[in-house]
Amino acid sequence: PKMIKLSAYRLPDYLIEETHLTFELHESYALVHARLVMQRNPSLDTHLPPLVLDGQKLELIDINLNGERLSAMEYTVTDKHLTLQPTTIEFELDTTVRIEPQNNTELEGLYKSSGMFCTQCEAEGFRKITYYLDRPDVMSRFTTTIFADKQNYPILLSNGNPIAQGEDDDGRHWVTWEDPFKKPAYLFAVVAGDLWCVEDTFTTMSGREVALRIYVEPENIDKCQHAMNSLKKCMRWDEEKYGREYDLDIFMVVAVNDFNMGAMENKGLNIFNSSCVLAKAETATDAAHQRVESIVAHEYFHNWSGNRVTCRDWFQLSLKEGFTVFRDTQFSADMNSDVVKRIEDVSYLRTHQFAEDAGPMAHPVRPAEYMEISNFYTLTIYEKGAEVVRMLHTLLGEAVFRQGADLYFERHDGQAVTCDDFIAAMETVSGMDLTQFKLWYSQAGTPRLVITDSYDAATQTYCLQVKQSCPDTPDQTDKKPFVIPLRMALLSQQGQSLPLQLQGESIAMKGERVLAVTEAEQSFIFQKVTEQPLPSLLRSFSAPVIMEYNYSRDDLVFLLQHDTDGFNRWEAGQQLSLQVIEDVVGQLYETDEPMMDSRLVEVFTALLAQDDLDPAMLAEFLSLPSTGYIIEQYEQADPLAIHQAREYVSNQLAYALKEPMRVRYDALRKTSLETPYVAQASDIARRRLQNMLLAYLMRTNDLDILDECVDQFGVADNMTERLAALACLVNSPFTDEAQEALKRFAERFSEDPIVMDQWFSVQAAAVVPSGLERVTHLLEHPAFSIKNPNKVRAVIGAFSMQNTPNFHAEDGSGYAFLADKVIELDALNPQIAARIISPLTRWQRYDLHHQELMLVQLKRIKNSGELSADLFEVLEKSLV
Ligand code: B3K
Ligand code: ZN
Numbered sequence: 001p002k003m004i005k006l007s008a009y010r011l012p013d014y015l016i017e018e019t020h021l022t023f024e025l026h027e028s029y030a031l032v033h034a035r036l037v038m039q040r041n042p043s044l045d046t047h048l049p050p051l052v053l054d055g056q057k058l059e060l061i062d063i064n065l066n067g068e069r070l071s072a073m074e075y076t077v078t079d080k081h082l083t084l085q086p087t088t089i090e091f092e093l094d095t096t097v098r099i100e101p102q103n104n105t106e107l108e109g110l111y112k113s114s115g116m117f118c119t120q121c122e123a124e125g126f127r128k129i130t131y132y133l134d135r136p137d138v139m140s141r142f143t144t145t146i147f148a149d150k151q152n153y154p155i156l157l158s159n160g161n162p163i164a165q166g167e168d169d170d171g172r173h174w175v176t177w178e179d180p181f182k183k184p185a186y187l188f189a190v191v192a193g194d195l196w197c198v199e200d201t202f203t204t205m206s207g208r209e210v211a212l213r214i215y216v217e218p219e220n221i222d223k224c225q226h227a228m229n230s231l232k233k234c235m236r237w238d239e240e241k242y243g244r245e246y247d248l249d250i251f252m253v254v255a256v257n258d259f260n261m262g263a264m265e266n267k268g269l270n271i272f273n274s275s276c277v278l279a280k281a282e283t284a285t286d287a288a289h290q291r292v293e294s295i296v297a298h299e300y301f302h303n304w305s306g307n308r309v310t311c312r313d314w315f316q317l318s319l320k321e322g323f324t325v326f327r328d329t330q331f332s333a334d335m336n337s338d339v340v341k342r343i344e345d346v347s348y349l350r351t352h353q354f355a356e357d358a359g360p361m362a363h364p365v366r367p368a369e370y371m372e373i374s375n376f377y378t379l380t381i382y383e384k385g386a387e388v389v390r391m392l393h394t395l396l397g398e399a400v401f402r403q404g405a406d407l408y409f410e411r412h413d414g415q416a417v418t419c420d421d422f423i424a425a426m427e428t429v430s431g432m433d434l435t436q437f438k439l440w441y442s443q444a445g446t447p448r449l450v451i452t453d454s455y456d457a458a459t460q461t462y463c464l465q466v467k468q469s470c471p472d473t474p475d476q477t478d479k480k481p482f483v484i485p486l487r488m489a490l491l492s493q494q495g496q497s498l499p500l501q502l503q504g505e506s507i508a509m510k511g512e513r514v515l516a517v518t519e520a521e522q523s524f525i526f527q528k529v530t531e532q533p534l535p536s537l538l539r540s541f542s543a544p545v546i547m548e549y550n551y552s553r554d555d556l557v558f559l560l561q562h563d564t565d566g567f568n569r570w571e572a573g574q575q576l577s578l579q580v581i582e583d584v585v586g587q588l589y590e591t592d593e594p595m596m597d598s599r600l601v602e603v604f605t606a607l608l609a610q611d612d613l614d615p616a617m618l619a620e621f622l623s624l625p626s627t628g629y630i631i632e633q634y635e636q637a638d639p640l641a642i643h644q645a646r647e648y649v650s651n652q653l654a655y656a657l658k659e660p661m662r663v664r665y666d667a668l669r670k671t672s673l674e675t676p677y678v679a680q681a682s683d684i685a686r687r688r689l690q691n692m693l694l695a696y697l698m699r700t701n702d703l704d705i706l707d708e709c710v711d712q713f714g715v716a717d718n719m720t721e722r723l724a725a726l727a728c729l730v731n732s733p734f735t736d737e738a739q740e741a742l743k744r745f746a747e748r749f750s751e752d753p754i755v756m757d758q759w760f761s762v763q764a765a766a767v768v769p770s771g772l773e774r775v776t777h778l779l780e781h782p783a784f785s786i787k788n789p790n791k792v793r794a795v796i797g798a799f800s801m802q803n804t805p806n807f808h809a810e811d812g813s814g815y816a817f818l819a820d821k822v823i824e825l826d827a828l829n830p831q832i833a834a835r836i837i838s839p840l841t842r843w844q845r846y847d848l849h850h851q852e853l854m855l856v857q858l859k860r861i862k863n864s865g866e867l868s869a870d871l872f873e874v875l876e877k878s879l880v
Pocket of ligand 2: 298302320321324
């Protein structure tokens with residue numbers, strides 16, 4: 001496979017004004033007929049170069065140009081292209097191709113999932129359906145007719161509005177859909193199946209009534225209400241927050257079981273991984289409910305940020321993804337708790353995106369090149385991209401940012417544009433020059449901020465010295481300084497925010513402010529600072545950077561209790577816990593009984609005793625940094641020692657805090673028993689704290705608590721409590737109770753694949769001896785299928801991402817297992833293979849012993865035979 005470069009972008013030679021598609025769906029094949037109304041791109045000269053259409057895995061049956069069948073001499077077909085010579089500026093091209101959706105295991109293009117036909121076209125799947133100019137800057141008006149057996153496929157859907165339908169004598173029927181909006185092929189979709197739907201309506205801000213439909217397999221019809229509620233909420237929110245109104249008369253969501261990602265924003269016909277739509281109390285956890293809410297919103301928001309204004313080319317992917325993730329996080333923050341949402345997002349970013357940015361696949365938010373675009377649907381494009389938009393929001397302020405968004409949508413409605421166009425709109429409304437800010441789009445790697453300070457009591461001046469740098473990443477060295485918004489406050493000894501007046505300013509700002517760090521080294525001098533302050537820095541994580549400031553542990557304890565910024569309270573606690581765990585990592589090489597800094601127990605005790613503390617915040621404060629995050633703090637991590645130290649600290653906390661935790665747990669559990677399940681913030685917070693306390697308490701191996709846990713597992717009316725109790729049992733030494741619970745769970749939910757995914761992953765992630773053996777057994781379970789991405793993620797993904805002691809086993813068996821599965825998967829579904837391999841690609845983060853073991857497996861995969869382009873690119877980059 002060859003590198004595709006941003007610098008090689010050229011306008012398309014031809015445009016497709018209209019696209020008329022006919023699908024004839026049969027059990028063993030499908031015929032796709034395409035009539036394309038085309039023209040030479042009017043922005044270019046009138047000479048007529050060869051027309052090169054994309055097409056893969058297609059069998060060309062018929063081809064006509066302007067109504068005349070082409071002879072074999074008049075076109076050429078390769079495994080990637082169909083080439084022919086137009087003779088007029090405007091022309092019509094008709095093709096008929098034969099494809100085999102039922103044998104499509106890649107789940108890209110047209111494929112079958114649980115008896116239904118569905119499509120996934122982004123990024124380059126449309127070329128597996130028909131010959132086309134499969135690039136986002138070719139936008140066309142689509143009409144689509146689907147023919148299928150009426151009995152098996154009563155529902156036939158595509159984008160836009162249905163305009164005609166009919167029945168044939170042979171038991172087949174058809175429906176024609178017309179999408180009035182021009183769109184790139186990646187937003188095309190068809191669905192055919194035996195589906196039921198939940199219906200509702202939404203009246204838009206201008207008073208138009210929109211029909212809302214969620215289509216699912218009949219057995220899931222009782223699990224759609226939460227998604228429907230979420231949809232109505234996010235439609236209203238987008239009107240209120242961004243002034244964006246929905247534009248078609250119908251909005252459809254379809255749930256499919258076999259899906260490579262979460263969901264897809266096809267115009268008017270979103271297709272979802274069923275795990276991201278279906279949710280009800282008995283089967284879905286609180287986290288799953290929140291995921292449904294945010295993904296429904298994300299896909300809906302794409303209707304403007306992605307569909308009405310789309311990307312010129314795939315290098316601009318973050319234009320729609322970063323912005324849309326930012327929009328969905330704002331929405332979730334508004335629906336739930338903004339601080340908790342920020343904590344969750346930052347934990348995820350720092351554990352996973354920072355790891356990506358420090359590894360061999362590191363790339364800028366706007367990559368300069370790629371081999372396989374599917375590999376670039378990354379944490380960097382999505383999450384770091386959202387952070388970049390968030391920084392703009394911070395620098396411009398809410399009101400100006402909104403003006404910029406309005407201008408962007410207005411200027412570019414109906415166009416395929418670039419990240420520069422987005423920034424240009426923000427420059428116009430703010431009057432700011434964002435040239436330096438744009439380095440966030442072109443420079444990869446996580447910037448470091450090192451901050452020191454000094455206070456001079458005599459002059460009452462306080463100086464913050466800020467240094468920034470960014471490590472080298474593949475193909476990038478000597479990076480220029482970024483624009484880093486540093487939100488900060490200065491706290492008095494009592495924890496009050498001091499007035500902030502920089503030298504040269506005549507008035508002081510109260511509370512907090514945002515400093516714009518723009519240079520490699522920069523000082524900020526505050527005047528009239530009446531006492532030695534304690535700085536609260538990078539509040540709400542105002543930039544995606546690694547910040548170092550040398551707080552003492554007592555400072556951290558103070559900030560955890562008194563900082564006026566909720567996020568920074570949590571952050572102080574994370575720093576403290578991290579230091580305590582790191583101490584233990586060091587000591588474990590010498591002794592089995594390390595000494596743990598008592599301040600952690602003391603401050604946790606104080607927090608537990610504080611009655612007025614929001615349970616959601618308390619739960620966040622009591623969670624130790626994840627093993628993955630701790631690993632990221634080391635140059636060369638010893639994953640087993642880190643796991644052991646984290647376990648040790650957790651156990652120590654559990655024993656030390658057993659009494660207050662038990663009292664609190666009992667009270668919360670009682671409320672849960674008395675309160676019917678509602679997936680709303682306050683109840684979610686209660687259950688989260690309750691489950692966290694249960695997990696700590698179970699560490700004490702107390703039989704009385706075991707009874708409580710078994711009871712919570714058995715009587716809970718919701719999956720949040722049930723699954724948490726199951727996880728506690730499975731991770732405990734009480735194997736009989738665990739086995740019994742697993743058995744009962746499987747009996748009860750065997751018919752529900754999404755619930756069974758949770759049953760699989762709880763076991764795959766269990767940090768108990770012989771974890772690999774258990775996982776190998778799970779693969780043989782009748783409910784497991786390697787062809788289903790959710791199952792692969794639930795078993796193989798959970799094992800390699802969450803099961804530190806077993807995946808990183810000293811003998812390399814965990815790595816060999818993952819390598820075997822990657823090889824097996826690559827032949828079926830390259831996108832999933834290229835994703836699931838990622839823990840091995842992070843080999844440089846580990847100690848030499850683990851590095852060696854990982855490299856052996858990476859090389860074995862590389863030499864295992866013919867690889868997909870997806871996997872090839874990942875290996876090529878990981879093995880340099
Ligand atoms: N845009 C899709 C992602 C498609 C990925 C294809 N490999 C989902 C989303 O971000 O909304
Ligand atoms: Zn998206």
